[in-house]
């Protein structure tokens with residue numbers, strides 16, 4: 112299996128906290144998770160591989176700004192959970208995503224599958240993508256290495272977000288890599304060890 116995960120931009124410790132865009136695929140085709148805002152830069156990492164789909168973990172503008180620009184080259188569909196449609200329209204007025212994701216939905220690329228896990232809280236339509244074949248979970252803003260991610264200095268629904276992490280994500284195999292929308296990666300095992308402390312701390316901000 113030569114299916115792999117690429118990250119754009121490449122991790123730069125101390126660099127600007129840009130959105131992590133994740134690419135899952137082989138030498139022929141890729142799925143893009145969270146296109147961010149820099150389509151031209153992203154295409155350097157995509158190369159001439161066919162983009163099969165552009166998946167948005169949620170509707171916040173910094174994560175979805177370049178969605179159509181990235182999708183258009185290969186006429187790929189853009190996927191979003193319908194509960195984030197109104198947020199999405201702030202970035203893309205008058206233009207809806209092509210695929211309405213739902214919990215349990217599956218995308219296939221190269222020889223692996225990505226399963227949609229609805230994990231509301233950060234936004235009503237936040238999703239994670241689980242790739243059992245590669246032992247990886249793409250968490251967007253649901254879960255960063257330091258815990259639940261806030262938005263603009265506050266937690267839209269902290270209790271629900273923690274519940275989604277505890278119920279839906281920590282049930283995955285402990286050695287699963289957690290690949291978030293910002294910052295460094297972690298694992299399910301590490302997150303599980305920290306989870307009680309996150310619950311006890313409540314909605315405090317900090318990385």
Ligand SMILES: [Zn+2]
Pocket residue numbers: 130171173174252292293
């Ligand atoms: Zn973000």
Ligand SMILES: [Zn+2]
Pocket residue numbers: 169171233252262
């Ligand atoms: Zn967000």
